[in-house]
Amino acid sequence: MLCISVKQFLSWKKKQLSKGGDNQSFVFLIECIGGISKGDLNFLSLNPENKLYLKKNLDHLESIWHDHLLNSSPIQYLCGITFWRDLKLKVTDKVLIPRPETELIVDIVFKIFGKKSNKFLFAELGTGSGAISIALALAYPLSHGMATDIDQNALEVAIRNYRNSSKQSNLKFFCGNWWSPLESFKGRLDLAISNPPYIPSDTYEKLPKEVKNFEPKIALLGGEDGLKHIKEIIQKAPLFLKEKGWLILENHFDQSEKVKQLLIKNQFTSIEIVKDLSGIGRFTIGRYK
Numbered sequence: 384m385l386c387i388s389v390k391q392f393l394s395w396k397k398k399q400l401s402k403g404g405d406n407q408s409f410v411f412l413i414e415c416i417g418g419i420s421k422g423d424l425n426f427l428s429l430n431p432e433n434k435l436y437l438k439k440n441l442d443h444l445e446s447i448w449h450d451h452l453l454n455s456s457p458i459q460y461l462c463g464i465t466f467w468r469d470l471k472l473k474v475t476d477k478v479l480i481p482r483p484e485t486e487l488i489v490d491i492v493f494k495i496f497g498k499k500s501n502k503f504l505f506a507e508l509g510t511g512s513g514a515i516s517i518a519l520a521l522a523y524p525l526s527h528g529m530a531t532d533i534d535q536n537a538l539e540v541a542i543r544n545y546r547n548s549s550k551q552s553n554l555k556f557f558c559g560n561w562w563s564p565l566e567s568f569k570g571r572l573d574l575a576i577s578n579p580p581y582i583p584s585d586t587y588e589k590l591p592k593e594v595k596n597f598e599p600k601i602a603l604l605g606g607e608d609g610l611k612h613i614k615e616i617i618q619k620a621p622l623f624l625k626e627k628g629w630l631i632l633e634n635h636f637d638q639s640e641k642v643k644q645l646l647i648k649n650q651f652t653s654i655e656i657v658k659d660l661s662g663i664g665r666f667t668i669g670r671y672k
Contacts (some may be wrong), residue, residue, distance in 0.1 A: 385440045390431040395441050399448050402415045408451065415462040456592040461621055465513045474512055477536040479602040481659040482623065484659040485578055489518045491631055491657055491666060492574065503573035506623070507531070508561045508616060509615045511602060512615040513541030515576055519547070520554040528554045531564050561612070562619045572624050577616050578633040583609035586635075609635050610642070615643045624671045631668045639664035 393630070402665030413419050414493050418438035427435070437444075444476060447461050459480045460467040465472050467481045468489060474480055493630035494504060502525040507516040510530035520528050532538045535558050542556050557564035561577075582603045594603070605611050613632060620630050628650065634642050639656040 385437045387437065387441070388431075389427050389433045389435050392435050392437075392441075393427060395445075399445065403452050404470060412444060412447060412451075412462060413459050415464055416549065417445060427494055433473060455591075455596065457593055457597055460597060460660075461606050465512075467512075468518055470517060470544075470548055472512050472513060472514060472517075473540055474548070475536075475540055476597055477534060478511040478540050479598055481512055482663055484661070485515070486510065487657070487659055488515055488576060488578070488631060488666065489522065490576060491668060492519060492561075492576075493522075496574070497522070497630055499521070502526055504528070504568070504571055505574040505576065506565055506568065506572055508575065508577040509533070509579050509602070509612075510541050510556070511537055511578075513544045513556075515578065516541070516554055517545050517548050519576075520551060521549055523552060524551055528555060529557055529565060529568065529634055530554060531557045531561065533558070533560045534599075537554065537599075560618055562623055563622060572628050573618075574629045574631070575620060575624060576631045577612075579605065579612040579616060581605040581609045581613060581633070581635045581638060583607065583635070605635075609638060610645075613638070613642060614645060615655075617642075617649050617651075620651075621649060622672055625655065626672050628671050629668060630671065631666060633666055634664075636663045636665065639667050642667040643669075 410421050410424060414421055416439050449652050450456050451458050451461055458481060459474050460476055463473060463479055465474050468486050475633040500523055504527055505519060506529045508531050510516050512531050513530060516528050516530040530541060535551040538558055540557050545554055582605050584607050587604050632642060643654050646669040650672055655668050656664040
């Protein structure tokens with residue numbers, strides 16, 4: 384631990400922020416690597432003569448901040464972690480950084496199944512860091528889940544996150560494309576969830592460099608119209624879901640109506656477009672028959 388004065392730290396902080404970047408990313412860095420909580424940071428200026436104990440020295444923190452500013456490297460990758468709902472998750476450039484809006488998927492499941500410890504079988508297709516599946520496994524300890532991903536490197540991140548987050552054993556991981564690892568679960572699932580790659584090709588080319596240059600292309604690009612993977616997931620879903628089983632999909636901001644029509648075409652009912660906190664139709668859900 385490095386001991387410095389609060390006054391020295393605040394002077395250094397001001398200097399770093401004068402170089403650019405946003406305060407939220409800086410606070411994230413100090414919390415994750417420096418070991419000073421966001422709450423404690425907010426009150427430092429009240430007692431500038433106090434001492435402050437950091438896990439890493441200022442030069443180390445400054446080098447990370449410099450990389451973030453110079454190369455637009457996502458601060459979550461540089462720190463190796465991110466926060467999602469009440470989870471602290473490991474992230475590498477092999478997985479998409481889970482977005483705050485995706486947290487609403489868990490709330491959609493709560494609305495469908497209730498918040499009590501209901502027992503059901505669920506699958507998440509394309510789990511990435513494992514965020515959604517881990518949150519559901521923790522919320523429903525009597526349930527059992529499967530999480531799939533085509534990339535073994537991503538699965539290793541998800542497995543590590545699950546082991547770090549839970550002592551339970553109600554979540555299993557399978558490597559393969561979408562439904563393919565789940566052949567033995569055909570007709571058995573109460574719920575399937577996916578936040579698949581849905582960015583259209585032309586939109587992908589215009590993404591900010593902190594996304595396009597660092598986050599895995601395989602987790603973002605959804606083909607020419609962005610619906611390539613969503614179509615495959617919906618078309619095969621009736622083979623794996625129980626009758627009255629639910630499918631929850633995250634989609635691009637302008638895709639909900641198209642996804643709704645795909646669900647109707649594949650015999651889904653009770654279809655609903657769920658808006659995110661910005662009022663965008665971010666999720667499309669349906670019940671099989």
